[in-house]
Amino acid sequence: MIALNDLEEAAEDRTWWAEARCNDAAGSLSALFFSEELQDIAAAKRICELCPVMEDCLAGALARREPWGVWGGQLFRNGRILATKRRRGRPPKVARPEDELPVIAVPAALAEVVIRRTA
Numbered sequence: 001m002i003a004l005n006d007l008e009e010a011a012e013d014r015t016w017w018a019e020a021r022c023n024d025a026a027g028s029l030s031a032l033f034f035s036e037e038l039q040d041i042a043a044a045k046r047i048c049e050l051c052p053v054m055e056d057c058l059a060g061a062l063a064r065r066e067p068w069g070v071w072g073g074q075l076f077r078n079g080r081i082l083a084t085k086r087r088r089g090r091p092p093k094v095a096r097p098e099d100e101l102p103v104i105a106v107p108a109a110l111a112e113v114v115i116r117r118t119a
C-alpha cells in the first residue's frame, strides 16, 4: 500500500515516462486523454489498460490532484476520480452501450487512496 507522502514522491519522479504507452514523443495522443467525448475517453482508458507504468502514472496524478484528463486508466476532474461521465445534452431514455466507459482496475497498492478520492 502506498502512503500519501509516497504519492508526493511519485509525483516528482518522471523516470517512468519513457515507457508510457501514450508517449509517442510528439504528443499526438493528448487530444484523446483530455477530450470531453466519451469515445475518446474510452479509447484513452484502453491505452492505459495495457500500460506498463500505470501504477506510477496514477500515483503521480493522485498526488498532483490532476484537474483534468485520463491518467493511469482513470478519469480525473478537479483532483477526483470519476467512475462515469454523461454525454453532453439530454440523457437518452435507454442507456447506450457505447456510452459506458471501460472500467480499468486500480493497482492494488493504490486502492485505498483511490477509494478515499472517489468517496
Ligand code: SF4
Pocket (backbone or CB within 6 Å): 020, 021, 022, 023, 033, 047, 048, 049, 051, 052, 053, 054, 057, 058, 070, 071, 072, 073
Ligand atoms: S497509464 Fe495511461 S496516461 Fe499514464 S502513462 Fe500509461 S498510457 Fe499514459
